[in-house]
Amino acid sequence: MKMYKHSMLVVSLFSILALSGCQFSGDKKDGIVDDGLIINSISIGLGGSEDLAETVVNYNFNLWNRTDRTFLIKTVEPIITIDLQDRLIDKNIRLDINKNVHGNTSKALSGTFRLNTKGLDKEGIMKLEINVKEFKVTTEQVIGVE
Structure with a gap:
């Protein structure tokens, strides 16, 4: 027992x-950490333009590289809703960056795009819920044998 x-x-x-x-x-x-790139802050600003039928959207964000490798940031494109895509004045909102983000550092990135807001007042523009929370980021990196 x-x-x-x-x-x-x-x-x-x-x-x-x-x-x-x-x-x-x-x-x-x-x-x-697979890619190690994260966005740790985003700010959005809305403004008018000379053409009263347009609204300018400014965005700024910090792209942080959590790895010890260097990444070449090729392009950045904000991901927006279909409704906002239909209102884009210039359909190409992808930015060519071509800058390195070294390991354990961050890079401040910013851009703008213009929306057709003809016929909308301030309340109508606010109802569009213009918000950018995600970005499509294309990178390039050099990988060697360990």
Whole structure:
């Protein structure tokens, strides 16, 4: 009986350790950074233009490289709703950046696009919910043999 209790205790401890090891392994995997680029702040500004039928949208954001590698940021394009895309005056809102973001640093990026807001008053423009929360970022990096 004493041997049985001892065996059950050992099996229980191994089970707990195995489950803990699996959990720890999963946590470690979650900590791996694939691309390591994140946006840690965004600001949006709306303004008028000389043409009263247009609204200028200015955006600024910080692109942070959490890795120790350098990335070449090729282009940046704000992701906007279909409704806003239909109102774009210039359909090409992609910016050519071609700047390096070194490891563990950030780069401030900004751009503008113009919307056709003809016939809308201030309230109508606000109802468009002009917001930019995501960007399509194309990068290039050099990878070597380790």
